[in-house]
Amino acid sequence: MRDQTPAESQKFSVSGMLLLLLVLLAVLFPGGDNLEASQSSTSFHVMQISSFVNSTWTQNRGSGWLDDMQIHGWDSDTGTAIFLKPWAKGNFSSETILMLEEIFRVYFFVFTSEVQDHVNEFELEYPFEIQGLAGCELYAGGAIMSFLRGSLEGLDFLSLKTGWPSPEGELRAQKFCTVITKYKGICETVEKLLLETCPQYLLSLLEAGKADLQKQVKPEAWLSSGPSPGPGRLLLVCHVSGFYPKPVWVLWMRGEQEQEDTQQGDILPNADGTWYLRATLDVATGEAAGLACRVKHSSLGGQDLILYWGEKG
Ligand SMILES: *[C@@H]1O[C@H](CO)[C@@H](O)[C@H](O)[C@H]1NC(C)=O
Ligand SMILES: *[C@@H]1O[C@H](CO)[C@@H](O)[C@H](O)[C@H]1NC(C)=O
Numbered sequence: 001m002r003d004q005t006p007a008e009s010q011k012f013s014v015s016g017m018l019l020l021l022l023v024l025l026a027v028l029f030p031g032g033d034n035l036e037a038s039q040s041s042t043s044f045h046v047m048q049i050s051s052f053v054n055s056t057w058t059q060n061r062g063s064g065w066l067d068d069m070q071i072h073g074w075d076s077d078t079g080t081a082i083f084l085k086p087w088a089k090g091n092f093s094s095e096t097i098l099m100l101e102e103i104f105r106v107y108f109f110v111f112t113s114e115v116q117d118h119v120n121e122f123e124l125e126y127p128f129e130i131q132g133l134a135g136c137e138l139y140a141g142g143a144i145m146s147f148l149r150g151s152l153e154g155l156d157f158l159s160l161k162t163g164w165p166s167p168e169g170e171l172r173a174q175k176f177c178t179v180i181t182k183y184k185g186i187c188e189t190v191e192k193l194l195l196e197t198c199p200q201y202l203l204s205l206l207e208a209g210k211a212d213l214q215k216q217v218k219p220e221a222w223l224s225s226g227p228s229p230g231p232g233r234l235l236l237v238c239h240v241s242g243f244y245p246k247p248v249w250v251l252w253m254r255g256e257q258e259q260e261d262t263q264q265g266d267i268l269p270n271a272d273g274t275w276y277l278r279a280t281l282d283v284a285t286g287e288a289a290g291l292a293c294r295v296k297h298s299s300l301g302g303q304d305l306i307l308y309w310g311e312k313g
Contacts, residue, residue: 044202045135054126060108079105090204136198146194216299217274219243223307229282238293241276249296252281
């Protein structure tokens with residue numbers, strides 16, 4: 001990097017610093033993205049969706065998520081967090097919460113105005129959307145990884161993951177902050193939020209929300225027929241709804257024989273925080289009798305739900 005005169009440094013805007021910071025992070029944490037998300041991990045992340053409509057109009061949306069459960073909203077008029085669960089503050093004090101809200105408030109303001117000021121420089125054209133994701137993930141063995149991701153119009157321009165606490169992660173973080181000593185303040189804030197605040201918060205969240213998060217809610221299931229796939233054919237639909245947690249097993253069966261052609265939809269959220277899934281099977285009309293939909297779920301204690309096609313209830 002070439003040296004800058006003080007005047008040049010001053011002109012170097014916050015967005016420039018942020019961009020530099022992101023690029024450096026990507027360089028200093030190479031290949032950190034190969035750690036696949038495993039089923040036995042839990043993550044907390046904050047998400048930013050900034051829609052730049054035109055030169056004067058931007059909408060910022062912020063939210064906080066524990067895995068796929070939204071626990072925070074963001075009121076962009078007042079610049080305050082909305083806590084959607086009674087345990088969503090974890091063990092953080094009101095002072096800490098106020099401080100974090102202030103950081104996000106400033107971040108949204110600075111980010112918006114700096115992007116608007118550099119639209120031409122970055123060769124951006126209105127309207128465009130920038131999404132940001134930052135958080136940390138706890139693995140079954142107790143390891144915690146932090147991550148930061150940015151995308152423009154759905155394309156990732158940044159994606160990185162780093163370990164904490166690991167000597168290697170610490171070393172890299174130190175090296176990184178040495179490299180950008182000019183912007184030490186920003187570096188240290190981002191680093192502290194990702195590597196210290198987030199893991200502490202995530203752990204305290206899991207403790208505070210224990211009763212809610214470890215609850216078991218039994219699914220209800222019912223059958224219906226879908227739009228006919230063709231002459232002489234039936235679409236059998238098995239609806240499974242109201243279960244928690246999310247992992248579920250649903251298959252059409254003939255006796256003990258699994259029907260491999262079963263098509264599963266996406267697992268969709270119900271308004272009350274439970275889940276819904278439908279599984280369909282396309283069969284010849286004459287072959288529907290004797291088929292059953294079988295549901296396995298942790299809340300059922302091994303007592304699978306079995307619903308036979310053509311039977312009432
Ligand atoms: C920007 O978009 C807003 C909302 O669509 C509109 O009201 C406003 O007039 C636009 N401003 C400019 C400068 O185009
Ligand atoms: C909050 O919980 C985290 C994780 O369990 C812990 O490390 C931290 O010390 C706690 N903070 C307070 C103020 O109790």
